[in-house]
Amino acid sequence: MINIETCLTPEILHLHQLEGKIAVVTDVLRATSCMVAGLNAGVKSVIPVKKVEEALAYAAKGYVTAGERGGIKVEEFTIGNSPYEHMEEAYHGKSICMTTTNGTVAIDAAKKTADQVVIGALLNVTAVADYIKQQEKDIIIICAGWKGNPSLEDTLFAGALIHQLKHRSEITDDASYMALSQYEASNSNLTEVISKNASHAKRLSGLKAQNDLAFCAKEDYCDILPILTGDEITIKK
Amino acid sequence: MINIETCLTPEILHLHQLEGKIAVVTDVLRATSCMVAGLNAGVKSVIPVKKVEEALAYAAKGYVTAGERGGIKVEEFTIGNSPYEHMEEAYHGKSICMTTTNGTVAIDAAKKTADQVVIGALLNVTAVADYIKQQEKDIIIICAGWKGNPSLEDTLFAGALIHQLKHRSEITDDASYMALSQYEASNSNLTEVISKNASHAKRLSGLKAQNDLAFCAKEDYCDILPILTGDEITIKK
Numbered sequence A, B: 001m002i003n004i005e006t007c008l009t010p011e012i013l014h015l016h017q018l019e020g021k022i023a024v025v026t027d028v029l030r031a032t033s034c035m036v037a038g039l040n041a042g043v044k045s046v047i048p049v050k051k052v053e054e055a056l057a058y059a060a061k062g063y064v065t066a067g068e069r070g071g072i073k074v075e076e077f078t079i080g081n082s083p084y085e086h087m088e089e090a091y092h093g094k095s096i097c098m099t100t101t102n103g104t105v106a107i108d109a110a111k112k113t114a115d116q117v118v119i120g121a122l123l124n125v126t127a128v129a130d131y132i133k134q135q136e137k138d139i140i141i142i143c144a145g146w147k148g149n150p151s152l153e154d155t156l157f158a159g160a161l162i163h164q165l166k167h168r169s170e171i172t173d174d175a176s177y178m179a180l181s182q183y184e185a186s187n188s189n190l191t192e193v194i195s196k197n198a199s200h201a202k203r204l205s206g207l208k209a210q211n212d213l214a215f216c217a218k219e220d221y222c223d224i225l226p227i228l229t230g231d232e233i234t235i236k237k
Helices: A010-015 A031-041 A053-058 A105-111 A122-135 A152-168 A174-197 A201-205 A207-216 B010-015 B031-041 B052-060 B103-111 B122-135 B152-169 B173-197 B199-203 B209-214
Strands: A001-006 A022-026 A044-048 A062-067 A095-099 A114-121 A141-144 A168-169 A227-228 A232-233 B004-006 B020-024 B043-049 B064-069 B095-099 B118-120 B139-143 B167-170 B226-229 B232-235
Touching: A001 A010, A001 A152, A001 A174, A010 A105, A010 B010, A022 A122, A022 A152, A031 A044, A031 A095, A031 A105, A031 A114, A031 A122, A031 A207, A031 A227, A031 A232, A044 A105, A053 A062, A053 A095, A105 A114, A105 A141, A105 B152, A114 A122, A122 A152, A141 A152, A141 B052, A152 A168, A152 A174, A152 A201, A152 B095, A152 B173, A168 A174, A174 A201, A174 A207, A174 B173, A207 B139, B004 B010, B004 B152, B010 B103, B010 B199, B020 B103, B020 B122, B020 B152, B020 B167, B020 B209, B031 B043, B031 B095, B031 B118, B031 B122, B031 B209, B031 B226, B031 B232, B043 B103, B052 B064, B052 B095, B103 B118, B103 B139, B118 B122, B122 B152, B122 B209, B139 B152, B152 B173, B152 B209, B167 B173, B173 B209
Parallel strands: A001 A141, A001 A168, A022 A114, A022 A141, A044 A095, A062 A095, B004 B139, B004 B167, B020 B118, B020 B139, B043 B095, B064 B095
Antiparallel strands: A044 A232, A114 A227, A227 A232, B043 B232, B118 B226, B226 B232
């Protein structure tokens, strides 16, 4: 039996024990969706960093830089936080250094103590579930949330993952149960549920952002498993 | 329109602004349920305190003391954390000083900045909803949770309250939306949903605790509105 727990926001990650566990980090809108989409399209690796200054140091070494603060592209960066940008041919074979308001902070917090850090998004949820089933290790799903608060879209990812694991796992906390029932109630139309109800969706205005949202809400767009090794996220072969 | 937000655990209360708002504090299992049940039965007032030592200082002044740490009655206290104890005739007309692991901590955090602090439980959810409708002020629902983590039963209370207010309010965060859909999915049988799925329910063993749980899951057992004035919770006339 795999024990599952869910941390709805990194703000309470200190209450969880990560040692010996696989941490699945998600930031559906849009950091981990960008990573999954980019790596699947041909990006060589993603280096998540916590601060803009760290990313700029990578930029000085010739790296592609990506990310946002408060949902807006950092001016000096090559690209922002749209999965479509991360899939562009120009970045195939390249390494992207990325920092975002919530997602890369969550990865940074997880990598300090978890046994493994896996990058999850709705786009690759079945690939993540299959890997967990194979590993048979306890997991903690870490939702990036929004500035410390829980977010609907990340909670739905947690629910989608737990849904796939529920017959071979033990739910150990209320957050996991709530994520699962949230997902099972929303199952038929994630795009609509997220568009209508997620506060993050309301912050994304304009056609381009709406396209991003619809893309990020797609379950199983691809089947890659991005995993963190050292400071770099690559596809696990 | 009333703006509604929900804080799923006091651990992230610092991210919320309480000024000018009505804070509805809940700890369904069992602190606020005890307060509601006791006051409804005839207890004169409840004085919530943060620490065991503070309660013992009240005990020295002749007050009835109540509460738990980690779910277990504090040895020196008159009574523990079962709503049935709080309803006993011996305490009618008396003031009870109470401290619990989660609930009284949440009240203490709220009283510093909120405009008003209202005590909510499933037992009096409609009375709370009616009061909010009458006041037409923005509210924040503060769930006591369990040792910093969100709890199912408190989230269900938030959902039950939002359900009653939803046609005259604006949900401003994802936690409120998730609480509402959790409640609406569980509506028909709160006792069963809580007993089967809340980790807190699993920590309550024995027939007495099971009776407490079934009692605390009752919606609208009474219609009183306990409100904090200074350091004391009394029924609002």
